[in-house]
Amino acid sequence: MNTAQLGKDLTSQLKLSGSTPASSRPSTPQLQESKKLIPRKELLEKVQQTQNEDISLCVVGHVDAGKSTILGRLLVDLGEMTSKDHEKNVRNSDKSGKSSFAYAWAMDDLVEERERGVTLDYAVTSLRTSNGKVLNIVDTPGHAHLVHNMISGAQQADAALLIIDARKGEFEAGFSPRGQTREHALLIRSLGVRDLGVVVNKIDSVGYSKERFDEIVAALTPFLLKSGFNKERISFVPCAAMTGENVTKRSHKVLESWYNGQTVAQVLDQFEAPRRPFEAGLRLPVHNIFKGQTAIASGVGVSGRLCAGVIQVGEKVRCMPGDEFAIVKMIEVDNDSVPFASAGTNVTVYLANIDPINLSIGSVLCSPTDLVPLASKFIAQILLFDINIPILPGTTFEAFIHSINTSASVSKLIETVDRNTGAVLKSKPRVLTGNSAARVEMSIGSQSLTSQSGSNTPSNNSIPVEKFTDNKDMGRILLRHEGQTVAAGIIVDYMR
Numbered sequence: 148m149n150t151a152q153l154g155k156d157l158t159s160q161l162k163l164s165g166s167t168p169a170s171s172r173p174s175t176p177q178l179q180e181s182k183k184l185i186p187r188k189e190l191l192e193k194v195q196q197t198q199n200e201d202i203s204l205c206v207v208g209h210v211d212a213g214k215s216t217i218l219g220r221l222l223v224d225l226g227e228m229t230s231k232d233h234e235k236n237v238r239n240s241d242k243s244g245k246s247s248f249a250y251a252w253a254m255d256d257l258v259e260e261r262e263r264g265v266t267l268d269y270a271v272t273s274l275r276t277s278n279g280k281v282l283n284i285v286d287t288p289g290h291a292h293l294v295h296n297m298i299s300g301a302q303q304a305d306a307a308l309l310i311i312d313a314r315k316g317e318f319e320a321g322f323s324p325r326g327q328t329r330e331h332a333l334l335i336r337s338l339g340v341r342d343l344g345v346v347v348n349k350i351d352s353v354g355y356s357k358e359r360f361d362e363i364v365a366a367l368t369p370f371l372l373k374s375g376f377n378k379e380r381i382s383f384v385p386c387a388a389m390t391g392e393n394v395t396k397r398s399h400k401v402l403e404s405w406y407n408g409q410t411v412a413q414v415l416d417q418f419e420a421p422r423r424p425f426e427a428g429l430r431l432p433v434h435n436i437f438k439g440q441t442a443i444a445s446g447v448g449v450s451g452r453l454c455a456g457v458i459q460v461g462e463k464v465r466c467m468p469g470d471e472f473a474i475v476k477m478i479e480v481d482n483d484s485v486p487f488a489s490a491g492t493n494v495t496v497y498l499a500n501i502d503p504i505n506l507s508i509g510s511v512l513c514s515p516t517d518l519v520p521l522a523s524k525f526i527a528q529i530l531l532f533d534i535n536i537p538i539l540p541g542t543t544f545e546a547f548i549h550s551i552n553t554s555a556s557v558s559k560l561i562e563t564v565d566r567n568t569g570a571v572l573k574s575k576p577r578v579l580t581g582n583s584a585a586r587v588e589m590s591i592g593s594q595s596l597t598s599q600s601g602s603n604t605p606s607n608n609s610i611p612v613e614k615f616t617d618n619k620d621m622g623r624i625l626l627r628h629e630g631q632t633v634a635a636g637i638i639v640d641y642m643r
């Protein structure tokens with residue numbers, strides 16, 4: 148079961164059971180940390196020694212480009228999924244008249260996803276590359292109306308595969324101004340992804356044509372460079388996920404006649420894990436909340452990616468915003484129980500002594516002695532994409548900041564700045580237009596975080612944020628307007 152599913156299951160459970168009113172809750176035992184905590188110095192040494200080189204990879208691209216199929220193929224060909232399990236998927240997908248989805252079923256394990264043949268939520272799985280690195284892979288949905296789920300998935304990524312459908316008309320549709328190839332590429336770069344593998348998939352459908360591959364590379368390269376990717380960190384690979392051609396090996400004569408570059412698996416091999424801020428204060432933005440169902444994994448479960456610091460079993464954590472503390476009962480990484488986890492890891496943490504009503508998607512777990520700042524306003528340096536709508540004071544956006552999805556409006560246009568140097572071009576502009584860069588003051592909407600009781604936090608519009616210079620993952624912002632991603636930026640300052 149993937150984390151996304153867990154969240155769904157438990158969210159529905161929470162709805163069923165409701166949240167216990169404080170008055171009828173059994174009195175909680177004294178909230179005390181375990182006496183057996185590993186001292187911080189020792190803990191940091193352990194993290195340093197075991198510093199995992201795991202990489203979070205997200206797989207993005209236009210709807211039906213073949214994202215799930217490529218991942219399914221990698222899982223099978225790299226031995227992560229047994230041939231017995233794969234054969235079961237082949238039989239079952241055949242029975243439902245969806246035999247072309249046999250590989251995609253390795254990823255799309257929600258019933259509705261299988262029935263509709265689309266990825267709805269993001270799914271996490273892990274894979275060991277041929278050179279032994281562990282990739283935590285997030286398969287994200289391609290549909291335009293599921294961009295929220297795609298952003299949640301991509302927020303956890305260090306590197307990305309952008310899947311392109313090579314077929315005539317299909318690449319063009321994905322790369323059109325409203326297509327997801329463009330939007331996803333911009334989004335992942337804005338979310339901090341630097342390493343990119345561009346997989347030109349379904350090359351079998353275009354007769355393994357070199358001309359078509361070159362045409363796609365030539366069209367995408369200037370756009371990717373303009374979006375902020377570095378040429379040295381982009382790899383283009385032709386492949387046919389369906390037949391397995393150039394996923395882990397190459398055998399097709401036509402493809403071999405003109406291509407001797409990397410396979411998709413070799414592109415994965417070359418991705419490097421970035422240095423993680425594990426010595427900084429704990430920051431765990433909550434992506435999902437659910438109820439632990441077993442005797443061991445009981446209490447309130449939250450999942451997300453550690454943006455900074457280390458979390459250990461037995462420790463007391465503060466849940467922000469709010470005044471609540473909780474004790475970490477159990478930590479799971481990749482379905483295994485672990486004593487501690489450090490920055491860069493996707494974790495599920497079971498908490499004791501807290502009512503889920505006090506947690507929201509977007510809450511941040513931190514150390515009681517190193518609290519994450521809360522802000523109702525912030526100053527962001529934003530880069531506007533190629534858009535036609537003018538941005539004026541008062542324009543309201545849907546803002547994405549770590550695991551938060553909230554409304555935020557421009558309260559002041561401070562200045563426009565040079566995209567490359569950051570030098571001020573004009574103070575107090577009246578309007579911002581497409582492709583410009585600016586510093587703006589933004590105010591968070593009044594209903595910023597939704598608690599698990601279903602009610603929005605009344606009148607409290609403070610959210611946990613940090614300056615980008617203090618924590619990259621906590622200080623990035625993406626802005627959407629009327630269903631379109633219009634800008635990305637970084638938080639340079641904030642006010643309570």
Ligand SMILES: Nc1nc2c(ncn2[C@@H]2O[C@H](COP(=O)(O)OP(=O)(O)OP(=O)(O)O)[C@@H](O)[C@H]2O)c(=O)[nH]1
Nearest residue numbers: 210211212213214215216247265266289387388389
């Ligand atoms: N001919 C051909 N078809 C492919 C290839 N890869 C995937 N397909 C087919 O394309 C369709 C979509 O594949 P998926 O893997 O579900 O695509 P997706 O990008 O994950 O879809 P969403 O997550 O819904 O956006 C399926 O029918 C696949 O069998 C390929 O290399 N060649």
